Amino acid sequence: MAVTLAEVAAACNVSTSTVSRALTDPEKVNAETRTRIERVARQLGYAPSRAGRSLVSGRTDTVGLVVPDIANPFFPPIIKSVQARARDKRYAVLIADTDEHVADELELARGLSRQVDGLILASPRTAPAELTRLAQQLPVVFVNREVEGARSVVIDEAEGMQEAVEHLVSLGHRRICYLAGPRRSWSNQQRRDALATACAANDVELRELGPFEPQIQAGMRAADLLQSAEVAAAIAYDDLIALGVMSRLTERGMQVGREISVIGIDDSPLSTVTHPMLTSIHVPAAELGSAAVDLLLDQLRDGAELGAPTTVKLETRLVIRGSTGVAPADPR
Amino acid sequence: MAVTLAEVAAACNVSTSTVSRALTDPEKVNAETRTRIERVARQLGYAPSRAGRSLVSGRTDTVGLVVPDIANPFFPPIIKSVQARARDKRYAVLIADTDEHVADELELARGLSRQVDGLILASPRTAPAELTRLAQQLPVVFVNREVEGARSVVIDEAEGMQEAVEHLVSLGHRRICYLAGPRRSWSNQQRRDALATACAANDVELRELGPFEPQIQAGMRAADLLQSAEVAAAIAYDDLIALGVMSRLTERGMQVGREISVIGIDDSPLSTVTHPMLTSIHVPAAELGSAAVDLLLDQLRDGAELGAPTTVKLETRLVIRGSTGVAPADPR
DNA sequence: AGAGTCACGGCAATCGTTTGCGGTACGATG
DNA sequence: CATCGTACCGCAAACGATTGCCGTGACTCT
Numbered sequence: 001m002a003v004t005l006a007e008v009a010a011a012c013n014v015s016t017s018t019v020s021r022a023l024t025d026p027e028k029v030n031a032e033t034r035t036r037i038e039r040v041a042r043q044l045g046y047a048p049s050r051a052g053r054s055l056v057s058g059r060t061d062t063v064g065l066v067v068p069d070i071a072n073p074f075f076p077p078i079i080k081s082v083q084a085r086a087r088d089k090r091y092a093v094l095i096a097d098t099d100e101h102v103a104d105e106l107e108l109a110r111g112l113s114r115q116v117d118g119l120i121l122a123s124p125r126t127a128p129a130e131l132t133r134l135a136q137q138l139p140v141v142f143v144n145r146e147v148e149g150a151r152s153v154v155i156d157e158a159e160g161m162q163e164a165v166e167h168l169v170s171l172g173h174r175r176i177c178y179l180a181g182p183r184r185s186w187s188n189q190q191r192r193d194a195l196a197t198a199c200a201a202n203d204v205e206l207r208e209l210g211p212f213e214p215q216i217q218a219g220m221r222a223a224d225l226l227q228s229a230e231v232a233a234a235i236a237y238d239d240l241i242a243l244g245v246m247s248r249l250t251e252r253g254m255q256v257g258r259e260i261s262v263i264g265i266d267d268s269p270l271s272t273v274t275h276p277m278l279t280s281i282h283v284p285a286a287e288l289g290s291a292a293v294d295l296l297l298d299q300l301r302d303g304a305e306l307g308a309p310t311t312v313k314l315e316t317r318l319v320i321r322g323s324t325g326v327a328p329a330d331p332r
Numbered sequence: 333m334a335v336t337l338a339e340v341a342a343a344c345n346v347s348t349s350t351v352s353r354a355l356t357d358p359e360k361v362n363a364e365t366r367t368r369i370e371r372v373a374r375q376l377g378y379a380p381s382r383a384g385r386s387l388v389s390g391r392t393d394t395v396g397l398v399v400p401d402i403a404n405p406f407f408p409p410i411i412k413s414v415q416a417r418a419r420d421k422r423y424a425v426l427i428a429d430t431d432e433h434v435a436d437e438l439e440l441a442r443g444l445s446r447q448v449d450g451l452i453l454a455s456p457r458t459a460p461a462e463l464t465r466l467a468q469q470l471p472v473v474f475v476n477r478e479v480e481g482a483r484s485v486v487i488d489e490a491e492g493m494q495e496a497v498e499h500l501v502s503l504g505h506r507r508i509c510y511l512a513g514p515r516r517s518w519s520n521q522q523r524r525d526a527l528a529t530a531c532a533a534n535d536v537e538l539r540e541l542g543p544f545e546p547q548i549q550a551g552m553r554a555a556d557l558l559q560s561a562e563v564a565a566a567i568a569y570d571d572l573i574a575l576g577v578m579s580r581l582t583e584r585g586m587q588v589g590r591e592i593s594v595i596g597i598d599d600s601p602l603s604t605v606t607h608p609m610l611t612s613i614h615v616p617a618a619e620l621g622s623a624a625v626d627l628l629l630d631q632l633r634d635g636a637e638l639g640a641p642t643t644v645k646l647e648t649r650l651v652i653r654g655s656t657g658v659a660p661a662d663p664r
Numbered sequence: 665a666g667a668g669t670c671a672c673g674g675c676a677a678t679c680g681t682t683t684g685c686g687g688t689a690c691g692a693t694g
Numbered sequence: 695c696a697t698c699g700t701a702c703c704g705c706a707a708a709c710g711a712t713t714g715c716c717g718t719g720a721c722t723c724t
């Protein structure tokens with residue numbers, strides 16, 4: 001079928017070793033023969049067999065990426081940047097989608113682990129101990145989750161959250177409702193904590209509803225609950241929930257941005273598709289992805305596979321759009 | 333590092349061949365030894381090396397999937413269903429995103445082709461001849477594009493488009509504007525043709541604007557053009573464009589669903605997030621994905637690698653929501 | 665009892681690459 | 695002229711799994 005090293009070697013009257021060296025270790029072989037080999041290899045359309053190479057090198061030149069839900073607009077930008085960065089470094093990317101099934105997460109990761117050199121887990125929800133253990137078995141980088149003894153890339157929601165609260169306060173709001181994400185989600189806790197801190201610092205009352213799954217439908221459910229709560233400002237766990245809320249509230253005749261203010265988190269491209277557009281805390285998704293790849297490849301190269309646990313923190317900031325406005329005189 | 337066949341064999345006092353057979357060809361070996369081997373293998377945590385297996389079998393148990401843009405909500409459902417179906421059949425999925433760069437499409441596909449048994453190309457925009465040639469080199473299934481001599485799964489927009497036109501006509505519209513997708517896009521031509529046919533059959537005047545890239549931003553641009561055209565009903569190439577149009581029109585103070593009607597295609601989950609919600613032609617995305625995998629694996633199994641070119645056609649239908657309404661008395 | 669059958673499992677070749685260990689030929693050096 | 699160094703390249707052994715072929719032993723049938 002495919003052209004092999006041996007065929008190229010035969011066509012050049014040299015041994016396979018020489019061809020191999022010529023193509024991977026150019027200095028090790030005479031310049032003249034090297035160019036000859038290179039030419040013939042190209043002519044014959046030679047491409048090294050991944051399998052053969054893997055077998056002896058022990059590497060696969062592939063990284064795995066596990067995400068909870070490709071359809072959640074938060075992840076595509078991350079996936080894209082992971083792919084782009086990996087491709088630059090000659091790595092392929094295997095993707096697995098857990099469909100938000102926490103139970104499948106480890107299983108999928110383990111499955112991938114056999115065919116990749118390293119893994120990136122985005123927003124995992126598996127128990128910490130399991131993740132630590134996984135990270136001891138092969139190079140892993142966690143995105144949007146800090147794990148003991150492992151490397152991770154996370155976002156620092158403090159800044160953005162503080163801006164969000166100050167923004168609402170400046171509009172006259174004194175009471176904010178947090179629409180919580182999945183109960184055991186690490187980033188939900190981070191966000192809730194950041195919000196609590198910001199509220200405390202600004203003397204704002206904080207309420208909470210939820211938990212909600214990060215899906216539009218759940219956001220619609222949240223909207224109905226929100227209407228019976230006495231608040232005029234809500235910060236949602238993520239954009240999807242926020243969008244669901246807006247959609248449902250609008251449908252029920254409320255004027256988002258006037259009667260009630262809504263803030264999302266992620267600043268996904270969808271933030272601009274609604275009317276009014278969604279005020280959201282911007283998360284640098286592309287950087288999340290590329291930083292994760294860098295951290296991972298770093299780990300792979302150094303051989304120091306369990307290199308110093310590092311946490312890269314990326315900043316967030318508030319992007320103000322139309323879904324937030326001055327608090328109504330009477331907070332309902 | 334990893335447990336090998338040889339280690340399992342040693343632990344069982346049998347040869348590697350026996351272990352291999354016990355695990356892959358259960359009938360070929362004595363029930364008693366088989367269970368013993370299975371037990372030991374599990375205990376030792378044995379997992380076959382993909383590389384070793386590939387080398388001798390020539391297969392990789394991996395399929396490649398090339399999509400134009402993961403961030404386009406049309407594709408995640410397809411990706412998901414491809415993955416799910418592939419996983420069922422013990423195949424891994426390598427994904428590549430062309431970022432809408434037509435030029436990279438073939439290159440990415442070729443790159444993948446070395447490490448997969450077969451390819452699925454979703455909505456490719458490469459020239460037909462190239463695609464035909466690609467399909468001769470390895471098993472390929474095309475999604476959302478018909479290619480000479482190759483297998484593909486496409487959608488039949490005729491039905492949905494006819495429903496859409498009839499729907500608009502029943503609301504009093506006599507003039508429809510098509511917001512075209514990328515000029516050389518195959519599905520754009522399909523959709524335009526289907527629309528033209530439906531319009532002719534219903535004695536409706538058809539205008540056209542574009543081309544537009546399938547992105548929200550482009551839709552916003554379309555909206556502004558639309559306002560200076562004398563139409564009160566538009567059918568967009570896809571939901572993203574339609575959503576961009578709605579968003580921008582609403583922002584400019586128009587009442588979508590009253591002053592102007594908008595219809596999208598794809599019926600992506602986002603259709604429900606806007607207000608009013610987007611009337612859209614539903615495309616069975618999940619079926620597209622799983623049908624593609626079935627077609628591909630079929631091709632792989634039969635060895636008849638260039639099996640009969642088949643085209644699977646999936647039906648579409650209109651989903652009516654709030655973005656369409658009765659035509660205003662004076663079409664502006 | 666002898667021959668044939670059958671189930672089971674081992675041997676060894678094979679897939680395509682990489683790489684340590686030498687071997688060869690050449691030029692340089694004393 | 696002999697010795698040594700060096701640059702280049704070939705040999706062959708891995709890597710881990712699969713599989714055709716054959717040997718062994720037990721059983722059956724006549």
